[in-house]
Amino acid sequence: MADAQTAGRPEAVTGTGTGTDEAALLAEGGLRLEVSGAVAAITLNRPERRNAMTFATWRGLAAIGRSLPADVRVVVLRGEGPSFSAGIDLGMFSGEGGGFPDTSDPEAADRLIAELQEGYTWLRRPDVVTVAAVQGHAIGGGFQLALACDIRVAADDAKFCMKEPALGLVPDLTGTKPLVEIVGIGRALELCLTARTVPADEAARIGLAEIVVPRDGLDGAVRDLVDALLAVNPGAAVATKRLLWQAAENTLEEQCAAERREQIGRLRELFGG
Numbered sequence: 001m002a003d004a005q006t007a008g009r010p011e012a013v014t015g016t017g018t019g020t021d022e023a024a025l026l027a028e029g030g031l032r033l034e035v036s037g038a039v040a041a042i043t044l045n046r047p048e049r050r051n052a053m054t055f056a057t058w059r060g061l062a063a064i065g066r067s068l069p070a071d072v073r074v075v076v077l078r079g080e081g082p083s084f085s086a087g088i089d090l091g092m093f094s095g096e097g098g099g100f101p102d103t104s105d106p107e108a109a110d111r112l113i114a115e116l117q118e119g120y121t122w123l124r125r126p127d128v129v130t131v132a133a134v135q136g137h138a139i140g141g142g143f144q145l146a147l148a149c150d151i152r153v154a155a156d157d158a159k160f161c162m163k164e165p166a167l168g169l170v171p172d173l174t175g176t177k178p179l180v181e182i183v184g185i186g187r188a189l190e191l192c193l194t195a196r197t198v199p200a201d202e203a204a205r206i207g208l209a210e211i212v213v214p215r216d217g218l219d220g221a222v223r224d225l226v227d228a229l230l231a232v233n234p235g236a237a238v239a240t241k242r243l244l245w246q247a248a249e250n251t252l253e254e255q256c257a258a259e260r261r262e263q264i265g266r267l268r269e270l271f272g273g
């Protein structure tokens with residue numbers, strides 16, 4: 001039910017179909033979720049810490065993925081304030097926000113990291129198109145979150161940095177695969193092993209951002225993109241995303257077979273049979 005804060009705005013929910021447990025997790029993780037019809041907007045909402053992320057943030061993202069309403073077709077991820085995300089909350093190095101996994105039990109540590117990765121992996125699901133709207137810094141886990149999305153729209157002040165190796169870590173929030181797929185192994189090595197910051201114009205040039213716009217045009221550019229994505233036939237969008245994401249792994253023969261299968265499904269849906 002709309003209250004004074006939400007009246008006159010799209011239906012806003014914190015935790016879809018959920019309950020207080022998920023709402024509490026999103027609040028703890030600094031996440032805001034607003035669902036309006038076919039569009040879900042996830043906002044990293046700790047601007048005073050440049051949207052630094054904790055275990056609760058990653059668990060919250062995973063929970064959103066699990067409970068997203070079936071009619072959502074586009075998910076937009078953005079960061080409140082000057083930066084998209086400064087990555088892991090550095091307070092965690094001193095035990096805040098959950099501390100690090102106990103590596104004396106490698107299986108438990110493996111399970112924990114896998115659970116956190118679930119906050120990212122669902123963003124490739126074919127039933128939704130995911131869009132990262134990036135302004136300011138996207139560092140470490142923040143950069144990887146942008147990489148986990150299907151499409152990145154960046155403001156001209158965006159700066160991408162894979163900082164983990166500089167801190168003695170590896171990028172482990174699903175980012176190494178899309179990074180290599182997008183920029184190639186040589187560039188990925190150069191970026192990660194120097195932890196250098198990539199400015200928006202270079203990001204556009206090497207494919208890290210599909211669209212770059214002036215900072216004050218970011219929201220408008222994302223709105224236009226979302227409108228264009230929603231204008232396409234929903235079933236065709238799902239089938240095409242499924243096809244495109246498997247193209248790199250498939251042989252030509254496998255991909256041709258996948259195209260035939262998907263097209264037969266589309267034809268059945270459109271014309272019966």
Ligand code: ACO
Nearest residue numbers: 048049050052086087088089090091137139140141163164
């Ligand atoms: N964790 C916790 N707090 C943070 C983080 C972070 N990752 N990043 C910024 N903050 C806090 C700052 O401590 C500061 O707090 P304060 O106001 O209490 O002093 C506040 O956010 C604002 O930060 P500034 O540095 O003043 O903001 P600015 O816009 O000048 O710089 C920047 C932003 C570049 C992101 C800088 O804060 C920074 O380099 N942060 C650390 C980034 C980092 O190393 N992240 C880890 C990546 S590795 C990984 O994600 C696994």
